[in-house]
Amino acid sequence: MDLLEYQGKQLFARHGIPVPEGQPARTVDEAVAAAKEIGFPCAVKAQVKIGGRGKAGGIKIANNEDEAREHANAILGMDIKGFTVHELWIEGASQIEAEYYTSIVFDRGAKAPLFMLSTKGGMDIEEVAESDPKAIASLHVDPLIGFQDFHGRRLAFEAGVDADLVRPIGAFLHKLYATFVAEEATLVEVNPLIVTPERDVKALDAKVTLDDSALFRHPDNAQLRDPSAEDPQEQMAKERGLTYVKLDGDIGILGNGAGLVMSTLDVVAQFGGKPANFLYAGGGSKAEAITSAVEVILSNESVKAVLFNIFGGITRCDEVANGLVEAFNQINPQVPFVVRLDGTNDVEGRKILAEASLPNVHTASTMDEAAQKVVELAKGGSA
């Protein structure tokens, strides 16, 4: 789960990481009230889960109440790279002497957290990595021993941090790592990490991704979800425990397991079809999950045909078949289905489908055959 800037900053503050004082606002009036309380100048910042807000006009400095109103009015509802601004964060404007960059990511290759620090902050770090790789200091932290003071010093010295800031930066990084671990984040990024004229260091931005699988241990964080920012269909799918990604085509796809679904997309494309979605029903899909999945797929009006590609392991084909029968009873779909059932309890599953003899449901015995059939059906042919 990606957090909004202000959610990340509130998380930081809980762990003693210095951040500017601020308040969230969902309306212009709330924004103006917040600005008055915080004082001027203050920053009015769009809260969207995408980079490049500044360039897009999503961050503005207000020097008085009128400007605060004007900026809040302009930014609320703004579209930034496809994300609508539903919320603002109003914070005291900071004086900036230098802008650094720091982040901790989950490095799959090294199987350890990767910690980066650069004195070239405030800009796109990928560009820095490209143009001046030496400007980024990085190291892995052994997760069993955790962050040590020497990690902080090494990053600071190697990044070329000013001598008087080596200690405060080290302390900042230490707290950031503590946050990363305690909140079970898979990414924390501060860009820019600013140095003020008083030589204090502060997180001026916050990008935090939390591990969804760990939210059960963090009930406060679990409530930070921002449903308003999500696609309504994806939201509907998520509420039903499904993983759904909407795509541009007209063939609805459901499979069990991410890998098989991705492969199905590739094979459908090979036969000339265009998938309408990626939908992964998860391990051990039960009948009602299947019903929900059909509902989600059909809520996309572009869908002209649906492919069910199931190779049961922990998922049992008889349960998938029952789910499909149930879905047909409840929803009565108007588009053709192609169903391929293999794996655990496939004989039982096929039998259930045969006995139900659902209208306009075709079966296939291989993935290739199934893909070919659904492409033809989507084009209006008969399989």
Next chain:
Amino acid sequence: MDLLEYQGKQLFARHGIPVPEGQPARTVDEAVAAAKEIGFPCAVKAQVKIGGRGKAGGIKIANNEDEAREHANAILGMDIKGFTVHELWIEGASQIEAEYYTSIVFDRGAKAPLFMLSTKGGMDIEEVAESDPKAIASLHVDPLIGFQDFHGRRLAFEAGVDADLVRPIGAFLHKLYATFVAEEATLVEVNPLIVTPERDVKALDAKVTLDDSALFRHPDNAQLRDPSAEDPQEQMAKERGLTYVKLDGDIGILGNGAGLVMSTLDVVAQFGGKPANFLYAGGGSKAEAITSAVEVILSNESVKAVLFNIFGGITRCDEVANGLVEAFNQINPQVPFVVRLDGTNDVEGRKILAEASLPNVHTASTMDEAAQKVVELAKGGSA
């Protein structure tokens, strides 16, 4: 540093370990007031750093105010195995359905914490270990990965804890381990760990040893010292950064390094002498430490002769010599000294001593010779 029971319990309480409510008291009136506030029946418990208080009459139940006064009066000032009772702990009397034992010790051999649990609590665990070793479940915790739920289950199942208590005991042990690590203890022991008729678990006693070397990170704990309970000479030595143990003999001993001092004691004994103390001046002893050491040694009136056995490594013999000269200037000792100086800067050190020509200070070129001389001098002979 060993904590008193109530200090240990307050530490436990900070980490969420259930302990009976209680209050410390240093006078009879304080004890009675505490008892009234806590309610009756309550336990009046001697606070001394030695086991076997109960058998010695140091723990009594008061059913009313008069009894509380009577018990407090009896226990305060009582001598328990050489320890005078200066403090009491008054706590609500607990109902006991079962008594367990648990402890975590620093296992030098395994270089890991050793965790023990037994359902045979309330008695001397060494006796249980002797008579019924299977009644004690034990395991090592890898300090990098820390205490896991399975450690708790394994201890509980192997110790034969009642099925309904496996979870609460596991949770208790988890908190105990967290305390051990967070407070940097080298020992925590709960005996008895009681089960109440309501099937709650509670620490009815607490024995905690904190690592002196780590107290700089625990300022609250560092203040828990109980100087009243210490030998005045040992206390004086500790205040001056020396390690001093008083012994029965008449030969004062100072050396640099614990091993060398122990060896010196053995060699002095071999030549028929009786050491009056163990005094270890620590690595890199400075002149003023030497002066303090002489003062501490001579504060024991039994001392008839003093042996300085120095083999300098990080300690420099010239500084020891300067310290000795300074000590003689300040204190003017009336007993003979034998000084053996070898190691770092020994030539300079011997020169300083020769030039100072202190009265009644003899030199020796080997440890054996020095021991022999000091034994003769202590017996009234001339070296």
Next chain:
Amino acid sequence: MAVLVDKDTKLVVSGITGREGTFHAMNNKRYGTQVVAGVTPGKGGQDVEGVPVFDTFHEAVDKTGANTAMVFVPPRFAADSILEAQDAGIALVIAITEGIPAHDELRVYNHLKNTGTRLVGPNCPGILSPGKANVGIIPASFFKEGNVGVVSRSGTLTYQIGNTLAQQGFGNSSIVGIGGDPVPGSSFVDVIELFEADPETELIVMAGEIGGDAEERAAEYIKANVSKPVVAYIAGFTAPPGKTMGHAGAIVSGSKGTAAAKAETLEANGVRVGRTPTQVAEIAMEILGA
């Protein structure tokens, strides 16, 4: 021969008393796997269709000589169960559980790498050595003994590839699902090393997917260390960039980690890449003959 599981496997199943645990443990047992014990705290002394249940792994190992563990407990208990299996001296832990927190996986991986215990998974379908043993949820009836070793990040894709190969007449030495989680206990490299050393395996098929760089690492390893032919498959050529595709393994971020980039690296290191499962089987046929 086979890799990791075979006739000598003595399996203890953590979570054997749960619905799924019982179902798949009994499936494995019917296949011929020696399922010697189950572990469910508090249910020690019971049995599941004749398989004795213990309170702890330590007792299970002590009483039955189990050498391999299958972990089937819910995500919040899985890390603890894997660590317990290691502590009890289990040599191979196969973790089926999906949805284990990433930081748990990180701790478990970094601890186990310092011990003699190998972890396969989590979030994996397990390991099948046809004709010898099946540990996990792979539908074994689709596979038969043979000379193709399969290793895959994705569960259902494993079945698909194996099945496509089977339809061409190929059998398998072993099929190893390593799982698609952020910190898998065993990587492609680990399993390919085993197949290289396994006399029964004559061809290695690896099925990867978008995200991460495990396939790229495997490519370099294969070039330097593997004498047997390797055929690769990568799922996700048509996946849209920047979207999370179902499980953590399947994230495309920027140019790195795309199916095309992976295929290119593999081919540059001498590994042929099939664009669909069917193509993989065709390449296998070219290499080994029909």
Next chain:
Amino acid sequence: MAVLVDKDTKLVVSGITGREGTFHAMNNKRYGTQVVAGVTPGKGGQDVEGVPVFDTFHEAVDKTGANTAMVFVPPRFAADSILEAQDAGIALVIAITEGIPAHDELRVYNHLKNTGTRLVGPNCPGILSPGKANVGIIPASFFKEGNVGVVSRSGTLTYQIGNTLAQQGFGNSSIVGIGGDPVPGSSFVDVIELFEADPETELIVMAGEIGGDAEERAAEYIKANVSKPVVAYIAGFTAPPGKTMGHAGAIVSGSKGTAAAKAETLEANGVRVGRTPTQVAEIAMEILGA
């Protein structure tokens, strides 16, 4: 030959800019040890009598090829410094610092044992290989090259034993102080193993003291694995029980850990025990000849 430090030792000193650090690093350098670098955060770019100082171990290793570290920083910074040395790829860390918190030592030991880095100490006098290199605070002028390997838990006792041997004409292959802290990085067993393999060493002297069971473990190891003669010394025969004698190693608790019990175990395993340093030298003479 010698063990642990010799002519190939390239030493980096952590805490070189402190008073004690400078004094002993320069002593070591004058002895002939290759002191190639110092580490003091914030003092990178300076030098100490010609030895360059760096901000981090990583830079020191990178620029000078240092392979051995001596840690001379105050206790609260010592664990961090040892971990940094390991992280920078140092093969041998010799920690002189006294008073490191026990839990720090526990974490450091358990981390380092999973790496290729060996730790000697903390709270130890260091290692002297006479005529080759001196790392630490051992007063080297008392010792000369020879065939007796010495390993000791106590610093000053090490000098005493070595000196007594020297007075009888013996020289040393190496003198290794392992320190008396609760969790020493290297044990008697670790060092005896090295002496056993060192061709120059013909006699091994181990100096123990009351407390713990390191001597008992060594006794068993020696019986099973060591062909060279071993003479032991134990300090503390007359120490009163139940008292802490100066450092954490020297605690007598109950019957276990007493000097008499240790001597008995050693002798039962074929190791002769001298009751005083002089006796140790006498036994050494019996074994090797004058």
